[in-house]
Amino acid sequence: MWANTRSSLLETDRQTDMQADSQVDRQQLSGNILTFFVHSFDFALSIHYPCCLCVIGDVQGAIDALRHCIAKYCDPLVKLKVVHQSIGLVNESDIDIARSFNAMIFGLNTHCNNRMGKLAKEHGVKIVSHRIIYKLLDFMKDEMENLLPCTVQRTSTGRAEIKAVFNLTGRFAAKVAGCVVVNGLLNQAERVCVKRKNTIIYEGKMSSLKQGKKSVHTVTKGAECGLTFDEEVEFEVGDYIECFTTKDVREHVRWEV
Numbered sequence: 197m198w199a200n201t202r203s204s205l206l207e208t209d210r211q212t213d214m215q216a217d218s219q220v221d222r223q224q225l226s227g228n229i230l231t232f233f234v235h236s237f238d239f240a241l242s243i244h245y246p247c248c249l250c251v252i253g254d255v256q257g258a259i260d261a262l263r264h265c266i267a268k269y270c271d272p273l274v275k276l277k278v279v280h281q282s283i284g285l286v287n288e289s290d291i292d293i294a295r296s297f298n299a300m301i302f303g304l305n306t307h308c309n310n311r312m313g314k315l316a317k318e319h320g321v322k323i324v325s326h327r328i329i330y331k332l333l334d335f336m337k338d339e340m341e342n343l344l345p346c347t348v349q350r351t352s353t354g355r356a357e358i359k360a361v362f363n364l365t366g367r368f369a370a371k372v373a374g375c376v377v378v379n380g381l382l383n384q385a386e387r388v389c390v391k392r393k394n395t396i397i398y399e400g401k402m403s404s405l406k407q408g409k410k411s412v413h414t415v416t417k418g419a420e421c422g423l424t425f426d427e428e429v430e431f432e433v434g435d436y437i438e439c440f441t442t443k444d445v446r447e448h449v450r451w452e453v
């Protein structure tokens with residue numbers, strides 16, 4: 197499914213770029229530097245995360261090398277645009293153009309002086325420079341991936357089957373699930389879900405976990421226990437309780453350089 201989505205995005209990207217090509221203004225700047233001013237509708241039509249770059253090199257060969265590597269980029273997740281290129285040290289004009297496009301400046305074999313560095317910081321323009329092209333491309337790739345939202349990876353750490361249901365009355369009234377741990381371990385500190393025939397009917401936290409009358413933090417595989425939830429849950433015998441952890445996983449762009 198993910199591969200199909202990427203293919204669909206890539207086809208949309210080709211169609212969008214064909215439309216955008218006829219809408220590009222080319223303005224010749226001093227020193228025979230060509231800047232491409234792309235109309236805003238290019239990004240409005242795009243369903244990607246836009247990433248604009250200003251490419252600076254000490255010589256034209258450095259810029260050509262960077263552009264050659266950038267031309268190999270084809271992942272539709274992030275729409276990569278080189279909006280400006282120039283030769284020499286990073287100057288005020290470079291920073292102004294980067295600011296207008298909300299672009300980052302990437303320099304190969306070049307840098308900026310203290311005054312330009314301060315100006316870039318004041319305008320919120322990020323400047324990354326390196327003498328090694330592949331190191332610079334790694335920085336570029338990291339910045340592109342930072343634009344992407346993280347996906348949530350969920351890992352099951354324990355699973356228990358509900359064997360009995362007890363309804364406590366009085367001062368400590370509660371509905372208790374009598375369980376046997378069938379895999380991993382139950383951990384009261386982790387989030388849990390209740391599953392019925394692979395359908396999640398509750399997700400939240402345990403309010404108590406006991407073995408006999410003793411409160412415990414964890415219960416291992418094969419052991420019996422009783423537990424309650426933070427909220428009222430309509431569980432029944434045969435349901436499963438699963439402990440899980442989650443972590444944010446960063447997406448990666450495909451770029452073979």
